[in-house]
Amino acid sequence: MKKNIAIIMGGYSSEYQISLKSGNVVYDTxxxxxxxxxxxxxxxxKWVYVNNVGEEFPIDKNDFSTTVNSEKIAFDCVFNAIHGSPGEDGFMQGYFNLLNISHTSCSMYQAALSFNKRDFLATLKPYGIKMAENYYLNLGDPIDEEAIIKKVGLPCFVKxxxxxxxxxxxxxxxxxxxxxAIENSFKEDNEIIIEEFLDGVEVSVGVISYRGKTTVLPITEIVSENDFFDYQAKYEGQSQEITPARISEDYTNKVKTEAKKIYDxxxxxxxxxxxxxFKxxxxxxxEMNTIPGLTRESILPQQAAAAGISLKDLFDNSIEEALKN
Incomplete structure (x- = not known):
């Protein structure tokens, strides 16, 4: 018997359009x-089911079901394709856990922790994970420019x-x-992180649970045409994403080991x-993303393809792992 799969997409953040693209790729695949x-x-x-002709049917938040033509539809599993809040920060994970509905993302705690860059880095630091020098600010804090520059130097990133x-x-x-730059970051969040600039090769490492095993995918090297890997570089083709990365075997082994270590x-x-x-x-x-982009241009699908895993297999495995867990 076929399983009913709800693909959640959209969300409450500036990333909703990317999420809609990711969700539709999952739906089509x-x-x-x-x-x-x-x-x-x-x-x-609104929370709504949208059918193929664009009709909308409300979701009953009491049990995450919908009703179409007097027929109630419940879901066996949720495929989470929401980037940002509330899909990547733990809220949807907690909701589905309370309803005992399987979902493809990590648990509530891991989602909330990894979404908060400051807490995520602070948690991993005692394990010897190397990271840039950083400086934290909350909205309303006094801004001591001299102290910031003394701590992180120039140039720096404000996030x-x-x-x-x-x-x-x-x-x-x-x-x-x-x-x-600080004012710009506060438009997105009431907490910001200011980091030293690391001048070196940038890579992205996908790690997934595949057929019951933690699997590190082929590494992607990021070469931005812009000053850094910004929105235009990520989504408008202003970068090269080279998979597998043009790095040495030593670099490959080191970064794969670190990525798996963090996952575990x-x-x-x-x-x-x-x-x-690399420094x-x-x-x-x-940082780490727990709901990475799933469009056909996105990095994780590129890495899966390099590992011989098709999109259909990648998504199917994600659902099977969720149902098993």
Missing amino acids: LDRNKYNAYRIHIFKD ANKAGSSFGISKVYKKEDLKA ILGMTGFSRSEFI NDEPYLL
């Missing part, structure tokens, strides 16, 4: 011989603490540009994609 796929749009003002797809991020070269330390399940930059021949962790 799932094996219809095994699954009945349903597109579920999650927005602040929204809880945001993705490079929203709310700036590269700052001069002291006089620091305040404007946190007790991760589902997808993850961690970003690193002094060592990989330095930048």
